Amino acid sequence: xxxxxxxxxxxxxxxSKDFDMILAWTPGEGCPPDVxxxxxxxxxxxxxxxxxxxxxxxxxxxxxxxxxxLPNFFVKVQARVKAVSGRFQSPWVESQFxxxxxxxxxxxxxxxxxxxxxxxxxxxxxxxxxCVESLSWMYDLNLWEAGSEDxxxxxxxxxxxxxxIDTTALKGNYCLSARSSIQSIDFKYSEFSQxxxxxxxxxx
Numbered sequence: 187x188x189x190x191x192x193x194x195x196x197x198x199x200x201x202s203k204d205f206d207m208i209l210a211w212t213p214g215e216g217c218p219p220d221v222x223x224x225x226x227x228x229x230x231x232x233x234x235x236x237x238x239x240x241x242x243x244x245x246x247x248x249x250x251x252x253x254x255x256l257p258n259f260f261v262k263v264q265a266r267v268k269a270v271s272g273r274f275q276s277p278w279v280e281s282q283f284x285x286x287x288x289x290x291x292x293x294x295x296x297x298x299x300x301x302x303x304x305x306x307x308x309x310x311x312x313x314x315x316x317c318v319e320s321l322s323w324m325y326d327l328n329l330w331e332a333g334s335e336d337x338x339x340x341x342x343x344x345x346x347x348x349x350x351i352d353t354t355a356l357k358g359n360y361c362l363s364a365r366s367s368i369q370s371i372d373f374k375y376s377e378f379s380q381x382x383x384x385x386x387x388x389x390x
Contacts, residue, residue: 192269192276193217195248200265200281204293205314207256207286209242209265210249211279218271225250227265229257230283236266244270254317259286287321292366292376295325295345299362301384306351310343310364310379319345324367326375332359332383342367357387 193214200209209225225242228235242250256263262283269276295310310325323345330337340349345366353360361381367373 192221192271192274194276194279195223195267195269198267198279198281200284202284202289202291205290205312205318206251206253207284207290208249208251209267209281211267212248214269214276217269221269221271222246223248223267223269225265225267227252227263230262231258253315256286259318259321261285288370292368292374294376294379295364295366297362297364297379297382299382299384304352304354306353307348308351308362309348310345310366312345312366321368325364326367327362327364328378329360329362332361353386359383360386
């Protein structure tokens with residue numbers, strides 16, 4: 187067919203989504219259906235060394251999760267990808283540089299709420315890879331009466347800690363919502379989780 191070289195992957199981007207760092211791309215023009223992709227990365231500490239990513243060698247999908255192969259969450263990394271088909275391969279295409287800690291995008295935590303007689307116990311679990319659990323993630327919790335704009339805030343609780351709220355003086359329908367945060371240069375926040383509402387101190 188005279189087709190000497192595969193066209194390179196397009197739109198190669200290192201992006202962060204929901205606590206993960208992911209390299210994503212789209213297939214090059216006219217790529218055959220059997221095309222596979224191979225990914226490597228390097229960090230700014232070792233610019234001369236491209237490191238293989240075992241779980242992203244000869245893959246059919248057009249993304250590669252790099253979160254747990256990153257050697258250091260506080261150093262910028264760059265990734266590259268090439269297309270392979272039979273004995274043909276495309277040139278490598280490089281992404282921009284990103285640093286996990288600075289560039290990570292947070293997802294709302296999952297809020298767990300346990301209502302006892304005059305107490306609410308609330309904590310947040312985070313849908314994240316185990317390799318990043320050790321970073322100092324926090325969450326903010328809001329409590330408000332349904333229909334009211336007046337929110338009581340419980341800020342900067344460490345990820346595993348439970349917030350205990352005395353509800354003796356509260357009566358009616360109350361809602362809770364949480365967001366995750368981390369301090370990089372400034373504090374970064376996720377969106378708030380969907381409100382979870384509970385009836386307090388009603389007879390019944």
